[in-house]
Amino acid sequence: MKRNPLLAGIVLAGCVPAAHGQDTVQGLRAEIEHVQRTLQALNERLAVLEENDSQRTASPEREQVVRAPAQQVADTGTVERSPLPMRESVSDPSAAASRYDNAMSPTEPELGGFIPIPGTRTLFRLGGYAKLDAIADARNAGDENQFVTSTIPVGTDRHDTSRFNLHARQTRFSFEARRPTTKGNLRFYLENDFFGSAEGYEFRLRHAYGQLGNTYAGYGYSSFMDADALPDTLDFEGPGGAAYLLVAGVHHSFSLGRGNTLTVAAEDPDGQLTPARADASISNRFPDVSIAARMERDWGHLQLAALGRGLGYRHDSGKDDVFGAGLSFSGSLSLSGQDLLLFGAVAGSGISRYVADISGSDLDGVVDADGRLQVLGVHGGYVAYTHYWSSLWRSNLVYGDLRLERDPGLSSTAFRRSQYGAFNLIWSPAPSWIMGMELLYGRLQQQDGARADALRLQGSLQYNFIK
Numbered sequence: 001m002k003r004n005p006l007l008a009g010i011v012l013a014g015c016v017p018a019a020h021g022q023d024t025v026q027g028l029r030a031e032i033e034h035v036q037r038t039l040q041a042l043n044e045r046l047a048v049l050e051e052n053d054s055q056r057t058a059s060p061e062r063e064q065v066v067r068a069p070a071q072q073v074a075d076t077g078t079v080e081r082s083p084l085p086m087r088e089s090v091s092d093p094s095a096a097a098s099r100y101d102n103a104m105s106p107t108e109p110e111l112g113g114f115i116p117i118p119g120t121r122t123l124f125r126l127g128g129y130a131k132l133d134a135i136a137d138a139r140n141a142g143d144e145n146q147f148v149t150s151t152i153p154v155g156t157d158r159h160d161t162s163r164f165n166l167h168a169r170q171t172r173f174s175f176e177a178r179r180p181t182t183k184g185n186l187r188f189y190l191e192n193d194f195f196g197s198a199e200g201y202e203f204r205l206r207h208a209y210g211q212l213g214n215t216y217a218g219y220g221y222s223s224f225m226d227a228d229a230l231p232d233t234l235d236f237e238g239p240g241g242a243a244y245l246l247v248a249g250v251h252h253s254f255s256l257g258r259g260n261t262l263t264v265a266a267e268d269p270d271g272q273l274t275p276a277r278a279d280a281s282i283s284n285r286f287p288d289v290s291i292a293a294r295m296e297r298d299w300g301h302l303q304l305a306a307l308g309r310g311l312g313y314r315h316d317s318g319k320d321d322v323f324g325a326g327l328s329f330s331g332s333l334s335l336s337g338q339d340l341l342l343f344g345a346v347a348g349s350g351i352s353r354y355v356a357d358i359s360g361s362d363l364d365g366v367v368d369a370d371g372r373l374q375v376l377g378v379h380g381g382y383v384a385y386t387h388y389w390s391s392l393w394r395s396n397l398v399y400g401d402l403r404l405e406r407d408p409g410l411s412s413t414a415f416r417r418s419q420y421g422a423f424n425l426i427w428s429p430a431p432s433w434i435m436g437m438e439l440l441y442g443r444l445q446q447q448d449g450a451r452a453d454a455l456r457l458q459g460s461l462q463y464n465f466i467k
Helices: 005-020 025-058 069-076
Strands: 123-137 163-167 172-181 184-193 204-212 215-221 246-257 260-267 281-283 288-297 300-315 318-334 340-349 365-367 373-375 377-388 393-404 415-430 433-446 451-464
Touching: 172 204, 300 340, 300 373, 318 365, 318 373
Parallel strands: none
Antiparallel strands: 123 163, 123 172, 123 451, 172 184, 184 204, 204 215, 215 246, 246 260, 260 288, 281 300, 288 300, 300 318, 318 340, 340 377, 365 373, 377 393, 393 415, 415 433, 433 451
8 A cells, every 4th residue: 555755754743843742751652652543544545545546547437427417518529520621411421421530520510419318428319301302304214213314214215204203212310329438439320211112211221330439330331432522412312423332341440640541441242243144143252341541631631442342253164253443532622612622533343333323233243154254344423513602502513424334245225324413502591491402414325325314303391300
């Protein structure tokens, strides 16, 4: 047990005059015994204080669990906000994105709307929005609910009849919990919408993940994509040339200093191939691996990501394995006022699953009649400009282009190229209320060269739960 010699010396010094005041040996002995009892009591008190201090050092949360809710909010409020310029977005993809040290997104300057759980340091928040979309097509545009240019009908599948659609499938619900720990900030995020069925309003999972410090695990945005560079459109799909995928995975981020980070990820592979044999099966033996370097500043950000994946094919007479790889480059640039320039580009072979317009179309590769697997090359990109007419009014101009290489193993009606254009006018009289109109144009070209286009007018009314 530790002792405090300075404290003991002070006590002894204070007792010396009393000791000298005694005329007998018995009196002096009594004074010494009194000093010894005093020192023993002080040492016992010191031991208790040292034990409490060591417990607080081992578990800094122990002392703060009993704090008042207001103080708990202040503690968790030390979560930093991303240095990116503040932006507004209808669908707000940035809110669900994983960030270094679980920082707040550029659409949220602070921990607004969080509720403390009494007796803990955990905060939770219910969020999301209700959104109604009114859609009018000059002719059949394929998907009635989202402007997916790869689904525009071509040739005999096209019907030049106008259509009107009203739906609320983009309505979204989210649950978020945050908590500081000795290992860093902990965040849990859950989000859904109602695009689970083309015919009804079935629940669809969008995000379900946890992140402790800088280690992420669960289901959500791929590390190959960049949610902060996605344009602000009323249309839920967005430009086809964007890298976009929701996937299960695990990743970890490292700081490179001055707002620069490096993220390494392993994700569910799910090779999407077009087979030419009935006895074939797709083989996914390894996870998809990506690495993303990111730079964030108050003027915007830049992100460069690389993806590598193994694609395999098995059939009765043999097998074939190939390697797919790709790059994506994206970012944002703050212009005069609140104006913002967003952009993204993607290119590679065997990575169609990670591209918005053709993900899920079995275009990572094609297997010929001899069982040879050929990966398909794809490249595309988009650019978007946001202009604020005033504090309540803003517009976005978006253009995207996506191209897939020609291959004799593909059907003549398979995807070859798509173009996407959007222009909108959005009014936000209050943070929780958004109204807007958007004009959309899309063009599709097939492998055989056949083309078709579509024109859509979309109006939206949205109410945000937490803003």
